Amino acid sequence: MKLLTHNMLSCHIKGVRNGYPFLIEVGKVSEHEADFDPDFLKHIFPRINWPAFLQGAEAMGCREGLPEAPTEAALTDEQFQKKFHHALLEVTLEEGSLVCPETGRKFPVSKGIPNMLLNEDEC
Amino acid sequence: MVRVVPNSGDGRQAHDDGAPSTSGKEYLNYFVHRLLEFRRPEIESLAKTVGCKDEEVQWRAPAGDVELSPFWYLTLPSEEAAIQISKRMILTKMMVEVWGEGETWEELRAAIEAYPEALKAPWLAPEHTFRVVVESFGSSLTMEAQIDLIEKLEFVNFKGIVRLRDPQVRFALLRCDCGDHGSLIDAKVPPRWYFGRLVASSDRGVIDTYTLKRRLYLGPTSMDTEMAFVMCNQAGVRRGSLMLDPYAGTGSILVSAAHFGAKVMGYDIDIKVIREGKVGKAGERLTISSNFQQYGLPAPVGLVRLDMHRNPLRPDLTEMFHAIIGDPPYGVRAGGRKSGVPAEAAAQRNPITDRHTYIPAMQPYTLGECLRDLLDLSARLLVVGGRLVYFLPATPETYDEAEIPRHPALELVANSEQILTTRYSRRLITMEKVRPYDAAAAASYYAERPDPTMAIDRLHDIVYEQLPAAAAAGSAAGSDGGGEDGAAKPRRRCRGKNF
Numbered sequence: 001m002k003l004l005t006h007n008m009l010s011c012h013i014k015g016v017r018n019g020y021p022f023l024i025e026v027g028k029v030s031e032h033e034a035d036f037d038p039d040f041l042k043h044i045f046p047r048i049n050w051p052a053f054l055q056g057a058e059a060m061g062c063r064e065g066l067p068e069a070p071t072e073a074a075l076t077d078e079q080f081q082k083k084f085h086h087a088l089l090e091v092t093l094e095e096g097s098l099v100c101p102e103t104g105r106k107f108p109v110s111k112g113i114p115n116m117l118l119n120e121d122e123c
Numbered sequence: 124m125v126r127v128v129p130n131s132g133d134g135r136q137a138h139d140d141g142a143p144s145t146s147g148k149e150y151l152n153y154f155v156h157r158l159l160e161f162r163r164p165e166i167e168s169l170a171k172t173v174g175c176k177d178e179e180v181q182w183r184a185p186a187g188d189v190e191l192s193p194f195w196y197l198t199l200p201s202e203e204a205a206i207q208i209s210k211r212m213i214l215t216k217m218m219v220e221v222w223g224e225g226e227t228w229e230e231l232r233a234a235i236e237a238y239p240e241a242l243k244a245p246w247l248a249p250e251h252t253f254r255v256v257v258e259s260f261g262s263s264l265t266m267e268a269q270i271d272l273i274e275k276l277e278f279v280n281f282k283g284i285v286r287l288r289d290p291q292v293r294f295a296l297l298r299c300d301c302g303d304h305g306s307l308i309d310a311k312v313p314p315r316w317y318f319g320r321l322v323a324s325s326d327r328g329v330i331d332t333y334t335l336k337r338r339l340y341l342g343p344t345s346m347d348t349e350m351a352f353v354m355c356n357q358a359g360v361r362r363g364s365l366m367l368d369p370y371a372g373t374g375s376i377l378v379s380a381a382h383f384g385a386k387v388m389g390y391d392i393d394i395k396v397i398r399e400g401k402v403g404k405a406g407e408r409l410t411i412s413s414n415f416q417q418y419g420l421p422a423p424v425g426l427v428r429l430d431m432h433r434n435p436l437r438p439d440l441t442e443m444f445h446a447i448i449g450d451p452p453y454g455v456r457a458g459g460r461k462s463g464v465p466a467e468a469a470a471q472r473n474p475i476t477d478r479h480t481y482i483p484a485m486q487p488y489t490l491g492e493c494l495r496d497l498l499d500l501s502a503r504l505l506v507v508g509g510r511l512v513y514f515l516p517a518t519p520e521t522y523d524e525a526e527i528p529r530h531p532a533l534e535l536v537a538n539s540e541q542i543l544t545t546r547y548s549r550r551l552i553t554m555e556k557v558r559p560y561d562a563a564a565a566a567s568y569y570a571e572r573p574d575p576t577m578a579i580d581r582l583h584d585i586v587y588e589q590l591p592a593a594a595a596a597g598s599a600a601g602s603d604g605g606g607e608d609g610a611a612k613p614r615r616r617c618r619g620k621n622f
Contacts, residue, residue, distance in 0.1 A: 005388070005425035010437040020437050035421055039363045040386060047443055089424055108479070111410075113398045116429040119475055120464045120484040123433045 021052035027095030209323030261301030459488035
């Protein structure tokens with residue numbers, strides 16, 4: 001699971017109000033080189049919830065060099081692009097959990113894939 | 124909408140209907156004769172993908188005005204557009220700048236001779252290498268017959284040097300002669316000769332490169348390679364696109380989208396399929412990633428096990444994907460499931476003691492509900508101008524165009540039928556997001572239609588239902604469902620088959 005996916009998910013257990021963002025419990029993190037595409041970054045940047053992204057990056061150990069509150073103007077800066085790209089698409093959670101900030105329910109991430117299925121008493 | 128005009132009868136571009144004439148160029152589009160209803164929508168979608176405007180693209184019916192003919196005239200803004208389209212097209216063999224056509228060889232010859240010398244000369248110049256490609260529709264030509272025909276073309280006055288590999292100029296001689304086989308080919312296409320300059324041709328070799336026969340990780344419903352490419356073409360997937368398959372399965376549609384340069388994301392409710400994969404012959408683990416490695420494609424940017432009905436996507440997420448392409452689960456081979464306990468089984472469930480090992484309950488998910496979730500989520504998650512492409516199962520008894528699911532933010536672009544057996548078919552539905560998602564509009568649209576049930580929700584029963592007694596006697600309706608329809612009704616032909 002990359003931070004792109006983490007940014008899109010929130011806890012959907014019935015009755016949960018503050019299920020975003022998930023806390024990341026790290027077991028194993030890996031890095032895989034991904035195609036660097038500035039146009040893709042430009043598309044995705046305004047759609048990213050930045051505080052959640054920073055929080056995820058902190059947990060995954062790739063927070064360094066990412067600004068607190070970048071504007072779209074930052075996208076013209078190659079240094080920023082590279083760091084954003086790396087944290088968004090290259091750092092991968094192989095093993096660990098997504099933890100609901102409200103209930104503490106853990107959604108396991110295994111072999112890089114989050115299991116977001118609810119048990120019947122949660123939906 | 125792309126315009127379609129009837130044939131003018133004289134083999135020349137029609138401008139007599141008072142419509143403004145397009146400034147573009149007209150080509151003969153020679154289709155592969157399969158997936159008949161998919162062919163024109165594919166070219167229209169690709170024209171859009173390479174930047175043509177709707178009003179720059181126009182179809183003109185071929186001689187005989189046969190709807191399902193493999194020969195259709197197509198106006199495009201430029202030759203460059205034709206070349207760009209040809210790099211992706213799957214269901215078109217070639218595009219030809221026609222120099223002449225006719226019912227007989229004599230008519231063809233007269234037409235070519237009448238074609239302006241000034242337009243021919245630059246391509247016939249002695250400094251060019253060239254070759255002539257001969258193709259026949261409806262019947263085959265031996266190599267000798269092809270060479271004879273090329274020799275008969277001597278009146279064209281080729282001055283260049285023949286070169287079979289990588290010539291600078293290619294010419295095409297197309298023959299249509301369905302003879303007595305006309306009835307075997309759906310389209311009753313009249314005899315015709317065409318000759319002209321071959322402007323662009325497709326590379327169908329890519330279908331073999333990605334063939335499922337050699338794919339490492341496969342499941343019973345993996346999408347056929349050719350169709351997966353057609354789906355991606357319908358959706359306008361291109362380099363830099365973010366594409367989602369919400370029913371990713373073994374990832375066959377994801378692979379095709381990645382081939383076209385998209386970043387791909389896949390969801391599936393089945394943990395075995397999306398995460399565990401299976402064990403290969405040498406004991407290795409095979410998963411979706413194995414398929415991406417096999418073709419040297421960049422891995423998916425995200426794979427998630429989730430339930431589209433009770434999905435964990437943050438509620439304010441919007442305009443994320445350029446394309447959403449999927450084959451929703453329906454009840455012939457893989458039925459739909461969603462979270463929760465079916466009412467009749469509630470009493471038998473064991474209490475949840477360990478959440479780590481507990482296997483969540485699932486209940487049936489009707490196609491009507493599934494498509495409602497798919498359309499509403501797509502309306503929200505697609506960028507404006509982005510496309511949703513999915514398969515809708517249909518049977519002759521239940522199909523009703525009015526039942527195709529709609530959404531206030533989505534417009535129906537194409538609906539192409541692929542007949543699978545005598546008893547059911549599937550339709551590739553292409554929808555485009557035409558306005559931003561408006562939650563209130565969507566809610567009121569669905570409030571007016573509280574019941575998502577569709578006639579096709581009975582698909583399984585319809586396909587497997589007891590045959591009429593007379594027919595059943597002749598074709599024992601086995602547990603495999605059987606494709607035989609007995610003698611009760613005339614057989615529908617499988618138009619998806621390769622002729």
